[in-house]
Amino acid sequence: MIPENVMNEPSWYELSARARINGLLDAGSFNEILGPQDRVMSPHLAFFDLPPAFDDGIIIGRGMIDGRPVAVAAQEGQFMGGTFAEVSGAKLVGLLRAVAKSAGTPQAVSSVFLLLDTGGVRLQEANAGEMAVSETIRAILDVRHKGVPVIALIGGRAGAFGGGGLVTACCSHIVISEQGRISVSGPEVIETNKGVGEFDSKDRALVWRVTGGRSRVLLGGADSYVKGDISSFRKAAAHARNSVPTLSLETLEHEQERLEQRLSAFGDCRDTPEIWTRIGLPNPAGIADLTEDEFIHLLAKEEVRHDAR
Amino acid sequence: MTDWIKQKKERARRLKEVVSLVSGKEVQPADVTALLERVICSGDRVCLEGDNQKQADFLAECLTQVDPSQVHDLHIVQSGLVLSEHLDLFRLGIARKLDFSYSGPQSAAIARALDQGKIELGAIHTYIELFARYFVDLTPNVALIAAVSADRKGNLYTGPNTEDTPTIVEATAYKNGIVIAQVNKIVDEVPRIDIPGDQIDFIVQAPKPFYVEPLFTRDPAAVTETQILMAMIALKGIYAEYRPRRLNHGIGFATAAIELLLPTYGEQLGLRGEVATHWALNPHPTLIPAIESGWVQQIHCFGSEVGMDRYMSARPDVYFIGHDGTLRSNRLLCQNAGLYACDMFIGSTLQIDLAGNSSTVTPDRIAGFGGAPNMGADAHGRRHVSEAWLKAGHEAAGSEGPLVRGRKLVVQMVETFGEGMKPAFVEELDSIALARKLGMPLAPVMIFGDDVTHIVTEEGIANLLLCRNADDVEQAIRGVAGYTPVGLARDRAKVEALRARGVIRRPEDLGIDLLQADRNLLAARSIRDLVTWSDGLYAPPSKFRNW
Amino acid sequence: MEKFTIQAQAKTTLGGKSPHALTGVVASGNLEILFERKEAPLTVTVEVMTASHGYKPVWEAVIKDFVERASPGGMHIAIHDNGARPDTVLLRLMQGARLMETQS
Numbered sequence: 001m002i003p004e005n006v007m008n009e010p011s012w013y014e015l016s017a018r019a020r021i022n023g024l025l026d027a028g029s030f031n032e033i034l035g036p037q038d039r040v041m042s043p044h045l046a047f048f049d050l051p052p053a054f055d056d057g058i059i060i061g062r063g064m065i066d067g068r069p070v071a072v073a074a075q076e077g078q079f080m081g082g083t084f085a086e087v088s089g090a091k092l093v094g095l096l097r098a099v100a101k102s103a104g105t106p107q108a109v110s111s112v113f114l115l116l117d118t119g120g121v122r123l124q125e126a127n128a129g130e131m132a133v134s135e136t137i138r139a140i141l142d143v144r145h146k147g148v149p150v151i152a153l154i155g156g157r158a159g160a161f162g163g164g165g166l167v168t169a170c171c172s173h174i175v176i177s178e179q180g181r182i183s184v185s186g187p188e189v190i191e192t193n194k195g196v197g198e199f200d201s202k203d204r205a206l207v208w209r210v211t212g213g214r215s216r217v218l219l220g221g222a223d224s225y226v227k228g229d230i231s232s233f234r235k236a237a238a239h240a241r242n243s244v245p246t247l248s249l250e251t252l253e254h255e256q257e258r259l260e261q262r263l264s265a266f267g268d269c270r271d272t273p274e275i276w277t278r279i280g281l282p283n284p285a286g287i288a289d290l291t292e293d294e295f296i297h298l299l300a301k302e303e304v305r306h307d308a309r
Numbered sequence: 310m311t312d313w314i315k316q317k318k319e320r321a322r323r324l325k326e327v328v329s330l331v332s333g334k335e336v337q338p339a340d341v342t343a344l345l346e347r348v349i350c351s352g353d354r355v356c357l358e359g360d361n362q363k364q365a366d367f368l369a370e371c372l373t374q375v376d377p378s379q380v381h382d383l384h385i386v387q388s389g390l391v392l393s394e395h396l397d398l399f400r401l402g403i404a405r406k407l408d409f410s411y412s413g414p415q416s417a418a419i420a421r422a423l424d425q426g427k428i429e430l431g432a433i434h435t436y437i438e439l440f441a442r443y444f445v446d447l448t449p450n451v452a453l454i455a456a457v458s459a460d461r462k463g464n465l466y467t468g469p470n471t472e473d474t475p476t477i478v479e480a481t482a483y484k485n486g487i488v489i490a491q492v493n494k495i496v497d498e499v500p501r502i503d504i505p506g507d508q509i510d511f512i513v514q515a516p517k518p519f520y521v522e523p524l525f526t527r528d529p530a531a532v533t534e535t536q537i538l539m540a541m542i543a544l545k546g547i548y549a550e551y552r553p554r555r556l557n558h559g560i561g562f563a564t565a566a567i568e569l570l571l572p573t574y575g576e577q578l579g580l581r582g583e584v585a586t587h588w589a590l591n592p593h594p595t596l597i598p599a600i601e602s603g604w605v606q607q608i609h610c611f612g613s614e615v616g617m618d619r620y621m622s623a624r625p626d627v628y629f630i631g632h633d634g635t636l637r638s639n640r641l642l643c644q645n646a647g648l649y650a651c652d653m654f655i656g657s658t659l660q661i662d663l664a665g666n667s668s669t670v671t672p673d674r675i676a677g678f679g680g681a682p683n684m685g686a687d688a689h690g691r692r693h694v695s696e697a698w699l700k701a702g703h704e705a706a707g708s709e710g711p712l713v714r715g716r717k718l719v720v721q722m723v724e725t726f727g728e729g730m731k732p733a734f735v736e737e738l739d740s741i742a743l744a745r746k747l748g749m750p751l752a753p754v755m756i757f758g759d760d761v762t763h764i765v766t767e768e769g770i771a772n773l774l775l776c777r778n779a780d781d782v783e784q785a786i787r788g789v790a791g792y793t794p795v796g797l798a799r800d801r802a803k804v805e806a807l808r809a810r811g812v813i814r815r816p817e818d819l820g821i822d823l824l825q826a827d828r829n830l831l832a833a834r835s836i837r838d839l840v841t842w843s844d845g846l847y848a849p850p851s852k853f854r855n856w
Numbered sequence: 857m858e859k860f861t862i863q864a865q866a867k868t869t870l871g872g873k874s875p876h877a878l879t880g881v882v883a884s885g886n887l888e889i890l891f892e893r894k895e896a897p898l899t900v901t902v903e904v905m906t907a908s909h910g911y912k913p914v915w916e917a918v919i920k921d922f923v924e925r926a927s928p929g930g931m932h933i934a935i936h937d938n939g940a941r942p943d944t945v946l947l948r949l950m951q952g953a954r955l956m957e958t959q960s
Contacts, residue, residue: 002572002573002598002832003601003841003842005841006598006832006833006838006841006842008829010829011834011835013835013855014530014828014834016881018878035876035878036876036878036888036890037875037876037890037892046857049857049907050857050907051857051882051905051906051907051936051937051938052882052905052936053881053882053888053936054878054888054890054934054936055878057882076881078881078882078883078886079881079882079883080882178837178856179855179856202851202852203851203852204851204852204853204854204855205851205854206851208854208855208856212856213856214856288854288856289845291841291845533944534944534947535941535943535944535947538947724941724943725941725942725943726941726942726943730908730911730939730941767943768943791942791943792914792917792918792942792943797913797914797917823946823947823950824947824950824951824954826947
């Protein structure tokens, strides 16, 4: 009874981190490392009278996609905002280091998937969280350097903000949905620091126009755009790991050049429709209101592809 | 000799006072306060249009600026007291007495003002009750209203949010009162004439368009599994059972969940075309999937809803649309429709006591009534018959027969615990303590227990029609009150006996598995889905977007 | 944080082979429940850690109903609660029991 264009499959945005992993990997293939029954939890939250989570809000492990071994980490955006913290950070860094170490051995995985869903660093353990972000970045680059692509999947409630935005940008490939958001400073942070005239965090259309999936993919801040259902993410994940360039000095130089060009071309724009006008997209103010199919068609037609990663 | 034209003379006197301030009917915004000081006299009854959604906000601001030594002791008679300016009138000593219906965002401020003796309260009314009194003993001397546009003759286009305007103007204009309209724009020709110009004395183009509050938008993303379970219970235990075709829904999340389950779970139950075909209802965005799936034949609206105008204009077979192509709402007529022409009202409340009385008053808030008491009341003047109405009446009487009249189904849906773990079921309504404190002769009750036919919670349905005495009612209510203190204090044996009689029905009695209550059952799980269902015609306000 | 343990006896042992299962998330108004098959066949142990103080009698009532409805014998159940209402608690407990029965 539900029309085809209304998503009636399980939605990435709505599902828990655990359910996203189950939908992403081959059925029954997931082997969790340090699962809930191991009770590796935050030692800090009790000081703040806050309940911990059995997995500290991140699930790590190995599994298969289309029969190929992968490593996967998923943040639970609903727990403490999916934040980077001591235990959750150590789990993520540990997974990445193990992947780097096993590269080229029979235990090697073909790629790593980071299901990021985070507002950034957990305030209650901020120092450890900041360390976790930098260690994660270092570990991602090591994994990429060993020739294993690290692919970010962004489409959760919390988006990928703060350190999560930095980590995302260090990945080999970024897959995003319409609901997904990527940025460093979150809308509320900008409003608090610069005033509502600079950025009205309650204007959700504005928030998504600036940080949301459609704008990010049009600007090259993400590489693949998918509909928000879980099987679209699975399809994109299966496809992405085959098409990712390796990390080299040349790749980084291209990326730097691309970002410089972007800044000089659009640095004075106040809002994304101005950018779309400048690059000649049809109906620049109406990008957000296109249907998913119309937008995907536009992406294909305009061949918007700025990414050098 | 009796002077029979005192009111007419007084009106002429006041109009003469302001000749220098107006050009034709037009007043400049800067002159409005001076105009108000001359046409309003101390002690006047004033309706400062404050509807459920639409407010004459510019005129309200101007009225707060009049000199209180010149204009004071006004008696404010308006349905919605929702702007801070509305309360400023009392604080500044411009107004003294108040008769109203609904206060929404000002509910805490009103309670404070009453407590401090700043407001002399006449009564809190239901909508049609206050409108009725406009024509009997609360006729306004001056009405300050809001419209979308006016021509220079004063013809008004009130547009989709027509709401209370025709009623206010009718009462004022035909009783020698004075009507002043703020409009968003003065135009050469209005798209349609909602109010004829000869009923309007003055028009002013407001510096800003009047604000409309989106009140009826419920984000499907926020619908919980518990609300879905309750919606399933209601659909199977009440809609499928009584087959109400004509109905009104409240604005809570539980009824939004029902709307979103019609095309899925309702379809599975085979109810399309059998129930919920004709509505007295605000334009709920969550009803879009059911409309698009062919459930709904007709909807008359109390007001409009932000973002719904284009969708409704494109569905004139369903909504009441003027020849100009936009919605015409009318609160008085729709309330009347809800009272007399609907078989069922189903909505939420905050508190229910052991007799089924319900209230939205908390110790520090007076939210008023709005329309729910009329939607949720059996109209004793009703004489036409429907299957649902008769079945309810027969259940209540325990018999059938040529003189057993029907009953409106009045269904309260409440989660046993509300915000902040506040129990919805209580031994005594907070409104009783409030009435005691403020010396009110009648405690504010939203729906009296003798009008309530069913209470639906996540624990099941209590069918009060089948209760035969006060003890039955009390145990039926305790029996669905979950883990609240009222629920825990149930007499388990009596509750089981009521269950055996079908007075209480649990999900499992209805063949509903708790674990079926899944968000994937919703026909739309996000506002974005609603936009897609509407073929892009629904344009939600920015605060509901996540794209 | 309030912590307490509630013990109960079930009429039967919960079916299924799954050694453990997790349901729910520690989000506001929600809770996570870890089921582990490690008690004596008819014993049920529920360890509660909750952010809302003073609701132990309500927890006891909810768990009593849950044990009657699902008969989760053999289960060690650990709960991290962030202010979930009783109906949500019961729903998650039922979901957890179902997972233990069906998940391989």
